[in-house]
Amino acid sequence: MQDRPVLTASQINDELLWPVFELRRRHVLAFLPPFILVMAGAVAVTILIWQGLWITGLQRPAFWGFFIVNFVFWIGVSHAGTMISSILRLTQAEWKRPITRAAEVMTVFALVTSLIHPVIHAGRPWRIIYWLLPYDFTRGIWPDVRSPLVWDPVAITTYLTGSILFVFTALIPDFAIIRDQSTGMRRTIYGALAMGWRGTPRQWQLQGIFGILMSALILPVFVSVHSIVSWDFAASVVPAWHVTVYAPYFVIGAVHSGVSMVLTLMAFMRWIFKLENFIWEDHFDAVGRLLIFIATAWLFFFFLDFAFSFYTREEQEIAVMERRLLEWPFNAITIIMVMTSYVIPIPLWLNRKVRRNIALMFWTSILVNIGMWLERFFLIIPAIERKQELTFLWANYVPSLTESVIVLASFGMVAMLLIIFAKLVPLVPAWEQKEGQVFRSEVQIGEVTVPAIVRESEEPRAW
Amino acid sequence: MTTTHNGHEAPGAPATQEELTQELIHDARQTGPRMRRALWILALLTALGATAAILMMLGGLDDHTRWKYYAVAYFYVFSLVMGIPMAGIGLRFARAQWRRPTSRAAELFALAGPVMLVFFLPIMAAHPGLEGRNSLWMDWRLGPWFPDLIMLTAFVCIGLAFIYVSVLPDLAAVRDHGNGRSRNIAASLAYGWIGTARQWAMHKSALGILGAMYISAYAMTHTVFATDFAMVLTPGWKDPIFPAFHAVTGLQMGLGLFIVVQFALRKWGGLARYFELEQFWAYGRLLLALTLFWFYFFWSGFILFWYGRLPHEQQIIALLAFGDPAIDNLLARPQLWMFVGAIGLSFITAFLLIMWNPVRRSILGPAVVGVVIIIGNFFDRLRIYVNTWSIEQVGGHELHEIPTNIGYPGLLEILVFIGMLSAVALMILLASRVVPFVSLWETREALLLRVVRPFGVGHAHIVAKPD
Numbered sequence: 001m002q003d004r005p006v007l008t009a010s011q012i013n014d015e016l017l018w019p020v021f022e023l024r025r026r027h028v029l030a031f032l033p034p035f036i037l038v039m040a041g042a043v044a045v046t047i048l049i050w051q052g053l054w055i056t057g058l059q060r061p062a063f064w065g066f067f068i069v070n071f072v073f074w075i076g077v078s079h080a081g082t083m084i085s086s087i088l089r090l091t092q093a094e095w096k097r098p099i100t101r102a103a104e105v106m107t108v109f110a111l112v113t114s115l116i117h118p119v120i121h122a123g124r125p126w127r128i129i130y131w132l133l134p135y136d137f138t139r140g141i142w143p144d145v146r147s148p149l150v151w152d153p154v155a156i157t158t159y160l161t162g163s164i165l166f167v168f169t170a171l172i173p174d175f176a177i178i179r180d181q182s183t184g185m186r187r188t189i190y191g192a193l194a195m196g197w198r199g200t201p202r203q204w205q206l207q208g209i210f211g212i213l214m215s216a217l218i219l220p221v222f223v224s225v226h227s228i229v230s231w232d233f234a235a236s237v238v239p240a241w242h243v244t245v246y247a248p249y250f251v252i253g254a255v256h257s258g259v260s261m262v263l264t265l266m267a268f269m270r271w272i273f274k275l276e277n278f279i280w281e282d283h284f285d286a287v288g289r290l291l292i293f294i295a296t297a298w299l300f301f302f303f304l305d306f307a308f309s310f311y312t313r314e315e316q317e318i319a320v321m322e323r324r325l326l327e328w329p330f331n332a333i334t335i336i337m338v339m340t341s342y343v344i345p346i347p348l349w350l351n352r353k354v355r356r357n358i359a360l361m362f363w364t365s366i367l368v369n370i371g372m373w374l375e376r377f378f379l380i381i382p383a384i385e386r387k388q389e390l391t392f393l394w395a396n397y398v399p400s401l402t403e404s405v406i407v408l409a410s411f412g413m414v415a416m417l418l419i420i421f422a423k424l425v426p427l428v429p430a431w432e433q434k435e436g437q438v439f440r441s442e443v444q445i446g447e448v449t450v451p452a453i454v455r456e457s458e459e460p461r462a463w
Numbered sequence: 464m465t466t467t468h469n470g471h472e473a474p475g476a477p478a479t480q481e482e483l484t485q486e487l488i489h490d491a492r493q494t495g496p497r498m499r500r501a502l503w504i505l506a507l508l509t510a511l512g513a514t515a516a517i518l519m520m521l522g523g524l525d526d527h528t529r530w531k532y533y534a535v536a537y538f539y540v541f542s543l544v545m546g547i548p549m550a551g552i553g554l555r556f557a558r559a560q561w562r563r564p565t566s567r568a569a570e571l572f573a574l575a576g577p578v579m580l581v582f583f584l585p586i587m588a589a590h591p592g593l594e595g596r597n598s599l600w601m602d603w604r605l606g607p608w609f610p611d612l613i614m615l616t617a618f619v620c621i622g623l624a625f626i627y628v629s630v631l632p633d634l635a636a637v638r639d640h641g642n643g644r645s646r647n648i649a650a651s652l653a654y655g656w657i658g659t660a661r662q663w664a665m666h667k668s669a670l671g672i673l674g675a676m677y678i679s680a681y682a683m684t685h686t687v688f689a690t691d692f693a694m695v696l697t698p699g700w701k702d703p704i705f706p707a708f709h710a711v712t713g714l715q716m717g718l719g720l721f722i723v724v725q726f727a728l729r730k731w732g733g734l735a736r737y738f739e740l741e742q743f744w745a746y747g748r749l750l751l752a753l754t755l756f757w758f759y760f761f762w763s764g765f766i767l768f769w770y771g772r773l774p775h776e777q778q779i780i781a782l783l784a785f786g787d788p789a790i791d792n793l794l795a796r797p798q799l800w801m802f803v804g805a806i807g808l809s810f811i812t813a814f815l816l817i818m819w820n821p822v823r824r825s826i827l828g829p830a831v832v833g834v835v836i837i838i839g840n841f842f843d844r845l846r847i848y849v850n851t852w853s854i855e856q857v858g859g860h861e862l863h864e865i866p867t868n869i870g871y872p873g874l875l876e877i878l879v880f881i882g883m884l885s886a887v888a889l890m891i892l893l894a895s896r897v898v899p900f901v902s903l904w905e906t907r908e909a910l911l912l913r914v915v916r917p918f919g920v921g922h923a924h925i926v927a928k929p930d
Contacts, residue, residue, distance in 0.1 A: 090748075091557075094928075223759065235770050242771060245703035247763035293556070300682055301707070308703035312597050312860075443927035445911050452927040454918055 005277050006440070012433045013177060016426040019273055020178055027423065030272045034415035041409020044402045045120055053123040055402050062384045062397040067121035069376045070407050073257065074114030074414070075156070075229050076250070076372065080258025081107025081163060082222040086215035094439070094453050095286040097432040098278045102269060102418070103262045104167045105427070109417040110258075111160045113410050118152075120406065148231045155221075155228045162218045169210050172197050173431035226251045233380065239316035240309060240383040249301035256291070256298045256341070257372035263287050263365035265418070267358055269427050278428045281356035288355035292346060295368075299342050302375075316386060323382040330382055333374050341371030480907050487899040487906070488640045494896055505889040512882005513581075515875040520585050527696075530589040531852035532872035534692060536880035537586050539844040541579050541688070542709070543837070544887050546717030547572035548622060549681060550746075551629075552674040560926055561745050563909045564737035566629075567902035568728065569721055573626040573677075574894055575887040576619030582883055583615055586692070595858035596695050599687070607691035614687050618680040625673040628666065631656050632904035637897065645897045652897075685710035693851045697782065699775030699861040702768075708760040709847075712840055715753040715809070719836035722746050726830035728900055737901045740826060747823030750832060754817060758810045775861035782850050787865035797869050801846035808839025 088096035230250035551569035554562035600606025637649035689709035786796025822828035853866035
C-alpha cells in the first residue's frame, strides 16, 4: 500500500490540477450524458408540477413510491463520505488519501439530490414549508414536532451543514495552490476561498485539529440521519415497517451502498482524469476488503429483519412477506437484490486478484448499488401496499414514466455536479498527496525492502 | 531505559529477538508458589460450581422460574468472556500493528468455550420449550434445544481451532527453547511446525478463515441465545434488534474485562513492557465506540416501543425498564433499579469518563471504565434474564402481569456464578503455563516491522507494511 510512485510537489500539482486550468474533450464527454439526464428530469418535474401527482403511480394507500425510495437511497449514498473520511481519518488509515475528497463531495451532492425528492413528492413544492414552519398563528396550526417527518429536515440540514464545513476546510490548502498558480479573476476568487492560507505551522495545526474534531462530531450526526430516516417508516405502526432493527439496518445498508458508490467513483476518476499515479489497485483492494465486512454486517441485519418477520406469524406481516417473496415483480426484485448486494460480489471480492482488478471492482460496485436501490424498494413499497387490515383496501403501486425519468435524472444530477466540481477543484487532494510523499519510507527486512510509513508517536516502544 | 522528549521513562527494548524469546518463553511462564496456590483455589471453586449446578439439576427442571439466576450467571459470563477473542481477531483483520502484544491474551479467552458448553447443559434442560410461544424455529419439535446446542458447540469448536492455530508457532518455540513438562506438552501439540514459508502461508490463511468463522458464530450464537432464552419466554416481545444489542453489549463488556486483564498483567504479571500506554489508549477508543453502540442499539429498540404506544410494547418497556406502572412507589419496582444500574453504569458513567482523551490516554482510566462497564452490564443481564425467566404466562400477544417478586439468588446460584468465572480463569492460567500471554511470533514480527529513525527535528516510528 505504501509502495507509492515517487512524485515531486510540482508533478503532483501538474497531474491533479489540469482539469482546473484546461478543458479537455474527455471532460466534456463525461459531462454530456448526465447533463442530458438532468434536463430530461427537469422536463419531467415541470410536467409533474403542471399536471399534479395524478400522473404518478401513487394511489391509496401507496402514497410513498419512487420518490421516497430514491430519497432514502441517496441519503444512504451520502453516508460514504463520512464513513470514508471520518473513520479512516480517525484510524489514520494511509490509503484514505486519494479518495477522501471525492467521497466527501459526493456526500454533499447526494444529500442535495435526496432533499429534492420530498419536495417533488409533495406535488406542490411550495406547500412543503407548511410541514416545517408555523404558518397560521391565529388558528394555532403548528408543525407536529413529534413527527419523524419533521425530524428529517432538521437532521439532514445539520448533516449537510457539517458535511459542507468538512469539505470546505479540507479544500482550503488546495484553494491556495490554485490561487498561487492563477491570475486575474480566478486568482481573486480562489484567493477569497483560500481565506489567507499561507501554510504556516499554526494554520496546518488548526486545520488538522479541525479535521479530527469534525470527524468525531460528524459521526454521530451521520448515524442519526439515517436512523431518523428509518424511523419515518419504523415509528409508524405499519406491519413490516414497525421493526426495531430498522435504524442500524438502514445505516449499514447506507454505508454498503455509499462505499460501493465511492468505488464506482474511484474507477471513474481514474479513467476520466488519468489518476493512475494516485489511485492504485491497492486502494481498490482496501475498499474491497472494507466492503466484505460491511456487506456481511448488512447481511446480518437483513437476516434479523427477515427472520423476525415470521416470528409472531401475524397475518398482515405474512401478507407483506408473501408479496415480497412470492408475487411478481417483488419475487424477482428480492432475488436480484440478494444476488447483487451479496451473493455475487462477496465471493468475487474474497479473491485478491478480483479486488485488484479495477474493471471488475467497478462493475461489482454498480451491482451493489442496483441491489441496494432495490432493497429500498423491497422494504418500502410492499409494506405500504398492504398497510391496511382489510384486503379490499390493498393496492399495487406501478411507477409511471415520469417518476422513472426523475429517478434516472437524480443519478445524472450527482454525476453532473461531481464533474462540475472537478472542473473547479482537484478531486484528489493535492496537499494530502504531498503529505503522503513526506510520510513515505522503506524498511529493510533481510534481503527484502518493504514499503513503510512514518507514524506519529510520542512514546518509544519496548517491542 | 530510554527517555522520551517529555521526560517519561520507558522500559528498555529487548535489543534482539533472542532476548524477547528468553523473556517470554522462560521468565513469563514460570510457575511460582503463588501461581500454584491460585490454580488450586480456582480448581476448587470450579468443582464447587459444577457441584452446585448438578444439585440444582437434581432439584428439578420442570419450573423454569427457579433457574432465573442461573440464567443471569450463565449469560453474563458467556457475554463477558466469549467476545474477548474478537479483540484479537478483529484487529488482526484491520492490520492494527499496536495490537500485536495483546492478541494472545485476548485469544486465550476462546478456551472459555468448553466451560460455557458444560454449564449450558443445565440451562438448556431447564428451558420450558416452545409450545404456545413465538419462536424463530416455528413448530420444530427439537427447537430450541438442538439448534442452540449445535450452534454453541460449533462456536466453541471454532474458537478452540482458532486458538490452536494462533499459538502453533509459539508451541514450536516452547518446544525448541523451553524446558520441563510444558516443553513436552508443547512438543506434542506443535505438530511438526518448523516455520517454513508454506507453513506460514497456511497459518495466515487459517487464521483469516477461522477468524471470520468465529465472528459469524459469535453473532449467530448471540442471536439464538438472546431470542430463545429471553424473547421467546416473554409474550408480546418481538424485537429484532435485541440479538444485535446482546452481541454488541457482549463486546463492550468483553473489552472492558480485557482492559482490566491487561492492567492486571501489566501490574502483577511482569508484562508492563508489552501492555503500554499505546494499547490502553487505542483500546480506550474502541471502548468509547462500543459504549456509544450500547446506547444506539438500546435506543433504536426503545424509541419505537415508546413512540408506538402499542399496549403489548408498553408492557415490554415496563418489564425491562420502568417496572409495573401500577406500583406508585418507585423503590418497589425492581425492574427500574436494574435498568438504572444498567444504563447508568454501562452507558452514562462509562461515556462521561471515557469520552475525555486524558482518561483514554492513561493506563488507569480505561481500566476503571472497564470495571464500571463490567458491573453495569451485570445489571443489564440481570434486568433481561431475571425478568424474562420470572414470567409464568405462556402464549398470548401481550404480557399480562409484570413480575414483581423476583427474589434473590440462593447459595447454589452464587456458587455456580463463581464456579463459572473460576473455570474460565483456570483454563486461561493453565494454558499460560504452556504458551506465553504475549504472542512471541507476533511480537517478534513487530520487531522486524518497526524501526525508529530520525524524522524532521526528532525521531519517528517507521512501520513497514508488507501486505
